[in-house]
Amino acid sequence: MKVIILAGGIGTRLWPLSRTNYPKQFLKIKKMARSIFQMTYERCLKLTDHQQIYIVTNINYKFLVVGQIEELGHQIDDRQILIEPVGKNTLPAIYYGVKEIQKQGDDITVVFPSDHLIKDEERFINTIKQGENLADQYIITFGICPTKPHTGYGYIKPKEPLQVGNRVDQFKEKPDKETAVNYLAMGYLWNSGMFMFRTDIFCQEVKEYLPDVCDAFKSPNILDIYDQTPSVSIDYGLMEKSKNVAVIPLDVHWSDLGSFDAFYDEFDVDEQGNLNFDKDILIDSSNNMLYSNKEKAVALIGVHDLILVDQKDALLVCRRDHSQRVKEVVDRLKELNDPRADYHLTAYRPWGSYTILEEGFFYKIKRITVLPGKKLSYQLHHHRSEHWVVVKGTAKVTIEGKETFVRSGESTFVQTGFKHRLENPGKVLLEVIEVQLGEYLNEDDIVRLDDDFGRSSGTLE
Amino acid sequence: MKVIILAGGIGTRLWPLSRTNYPKQFLKIKKMARSIFQMTYERCLKLTDHQQIYIVTNINYKFLVVGQIEELGHQIDDRQILIEPVGKNTLPAIYYGVKEIQKQGDDITVVFPSDHLIKDEERFINTIKQGENLADQYIITFGICPTKPHTGYGYIKPKEPLQVGNRVDQFKEKPDKETAVNYLAMGYLWNSGMFMFRTDIFCQEVKEYLPDVCDAFKSPNILDIYDQTPSVSIDYGLMEKSKNVAVIPLDVHWSDLGSFDAFYDEFDVDEQGNLNFDKDILIDSSNNMLYSNKEKAVALIGVHDLILVDQKDALLVCRRDHSQRVKEVVDRLKELNDPRADYHLTAYRPWGSYTILEEGFFYKIKRITVLPGKKLSYQLHHHRSEHWVVVKGTAKVTIEGKETFVRSGESTFVQTGFKHRLENPGKVLLEVIEVQLGEYLNEDDIVRLDDDFGRSSGTLE
Known part of the structure; x- marks a missing residue:
């Protein structure tokens, strides 16, 4: 079959x-x-x-x-x-x-x-x-x-x-x-x-x-x-x-989990009918669904029949019987060319993932996680330099052909225009904090010179 | 008088x-x-x-x-x-x-x-x-x-x-x-x-x-x-x-701005009675107060008479006529020894401020802003090293008595136990991304050797 x-x-x-x-x-x-x-x-x-x-x-x-x-x-x-x-x-x-x-x-x-x-x-x-x-x-x-x-x-x-x-x-x-x-x-x-x-x-x-x-x-x-x-x-x-x-x-x-209302139906609720995925503070509130980051303090007072979904970059508050209308929000965001219709702060790549922690004028901070044995493409950027601080595991870093190992607690620096590659040669996850600096910090500023996954330059995949 | x-x-x-x-x-x-x-x-x-x-x-x-x-x-x-x-x-x-x-x-x-x-x-x-x-x-x-x-x-x-x-x-x-x-x-x-x-x-x-x-x-x-x-x-x-x-x-x-309901009364609302401090997406919603980070996409669908206050580390959703009860949330957080009752992610110091961007296992990331002409205390930490990437302005950095200037786009590193000081000698704001690494990352791991503001070791002020 x-x-x-x-x-x-x-x-x-x-x-x-x-x-x-x-x-x-x-x-x-x-x-x-x-x-x-x-x-x-x-x-x-x-x-x-x-x-x-x-x-x-x-x-x-x-x-x-x-x-x-x-x-x-x-x-x-x-x-x-x-x-x-x-x-x-x-x-x-x-x-x-x-x-x-x-x-x-x-x-x-x-x-x-x-x-x-x-x-x-x-x-x-x-x-x-x-x-x-x-x-x-x-x-x-x-x-x-x-x-x-x-x-x-x-x-x-x-x-x-x-x-x-x-x-x-x-x-x-x-x-x-x-x-x-x-x-x-x-x-x-x-x-x-x-x-x-x-x-x-x-x-x-x-x-x-x-x-x-x-x-x-x-x-x-x-x-x-x-x-x-x-x-x-x-x-x-x-x-x-x-x-x-x-x-x-x-x-x-x-x-079919076709709406948050259907989603709510799939889980056990507490005595007040609340579906709470974390230890949030609910006062005089009932029949709500509350899905948030566990790092965040969330409090409800006197609210009922709501869907609340809180993510770092987006928050939805919707009456449960209106949950079919969430699509309208996505449509609105697409009209506005708002990337939050399409992307999370965390992006998955064949080698692992990265999460945007902060974006400011001329800088962007990411946490990069590389799976054991995987490597990013050998690449360069025209518009940004990158500072890497290894916070977990050991990185193998290649810059302009020169290989070094950067261990947890150590850091390195990639200048604008320099060819570089980040690799996890170990058996445990590699976590790197990257501070990017430059006047243009979008993902499409990338020239791929070699890639394990057959990806080309200027693309996100 | x-x-x-x-x-x-x-x-x-x-x-x-x-x-x-x-x-x-x-x-x-x-x-x-x-x-x-x-x-x-x-x-x-x-x-x-x-x-x-x-x-x-x-x-x-x-x-x-x-x-x-x-x-x-x-x-x-x-x-x-x-x-x-x-x-x-x-x-x-x-x-x-x-x-x-x-x-x-x-x-x-x-x-x-x-x-x-x-x-x-x-x-x-x-x-x-x-x-x-x-x-x-x-x-x-x-x-x-x-x-x-x-x-x-x-x-x-x-x-x-x-x-x-x-x-x-x-x-x-x-x-x-x-x-x-x-x-x-x-x-x-x-x-x-x-x-x-x-x-x-x-x-x-x-x-x-x-x-x-x-x-x-x-x-x-x-x-x-x-x-x-x-x-x-x-x-x-x-x-x-x-x-x-x-x-x-x-x-x-x-x-007296004694509650969010009083707060709501002090501002002009739109035709649907909504007080919205940013360009959020409000669908079929009325008489709400919505205060969020401008970086966040917030959407309301079919909700009415709510107070919504969204901060990076905390979210309040409260019926407007229950806004006197917010105090109960703070009391609950205090019982739980939750620092979010007392502190924001941004802390103000006599020399400027810092914002915690991310906390992970064995690392913490901060954005530090130093006012022109101000300096932090000459200090050391027993349990953490610090990586500093300057993203705006110029820093004067003293490490074990040696002074260097670190310019926008440059970085430096302070080892555990090394005496160090960060200073803004310039006329514009200094912004530094700090990645702390160590097994203990609380603010009270600080030995102050000299301070412009008369502060002692192990204290937060």
């Missing part, structure tokens, strides 16, 4: 926790040991071998995918990470994965989003495996057994039963409350966005209902393919049209 | 804007050019010469007083700053000032709190001056003409009129709403805590009604005096007992 994980989503409704460059699926949420991408990946390992898992994402998330899989103790081949040059909704993403799988021959394939939270893992795995009984005839979708008349999800109306599950009668858009109540009474299921099919059957269906997509993928060049293919979802483009669709009910706890 | 400014108050109701070590009167509030202490001081200069102004405060605020007066372009003699070893309410503070004034001979003296906001300055000055007409016979209090039936202030009931103002019939405690409405109808005035008297008359009255205070001040030692004197307010201890009290109505805009 093959698996395609869709990991290119840029959901904006958990801002400021998530940002365009670090979306929901990769978030390390407090009280959870792993990101939901990592949980998805580990679930897939119970269905198949890690060699059989394909991940469709975009270039911005490539190193997040690699890094988070490495963190789980696994390796992933480059051929298993499919980079879409641009997002064109779910159908082209799945088709891209399918075409890659077909290089090894046709097979039964399961498709999972990577941004959904699922509990009851054993039942989940068993139900997914049952799909194989229908895969010779049907494209299978898994429908979540609903627990309440939710108006934020699409529904699936089943008709006559099959060996397992049912044929699908109709897909229904997000309903209003009254309709949702009816849907529940009539046994409709939530549309979860999880599918199973034989790749040859899937391709036949795409050829029939979406010939434009099929044609686009005949181009040898991925840029051309994504330039030509229409943007279309698998639901609208295929599932609603195909005559061979089955649905298997999936009776597990499931959430 | 002499002036006593009371500047020892530690009001906690504007936390986290104010902290015990940086209280309300010294705050530089956005949209205001000066602190209310500075505004008070400048008003006093319209009544008398700067040599005649005495300031009663405590050791923690001494350099704030000096610094903020210097900032206004004035100098203050050490004899004009009276340092109480411990707060014993208003009467001993005023008596301390009076005793000091009497060293120059008896005089008419005005007493002002430094934490009240006053507009209509010309009318204010003219009204205060009228008090001189009554000073030969009365202790005069200035009663604010009330604008609404406020339940947060004490009231003064006037009786028969004098040449100016009236004799006082009674002082009234904070009333309930209904009583306050009656008070307004009957022409009562707000008790403002501003007084005028002849020092000889004042001392006679203290001798009569508060002989314990009088006796305590006979000791030659200020520690003994404050050990012996009872803690007592001028209102309760003297004004309510004396038979020679007059009140002069003061028809000016006045606020």
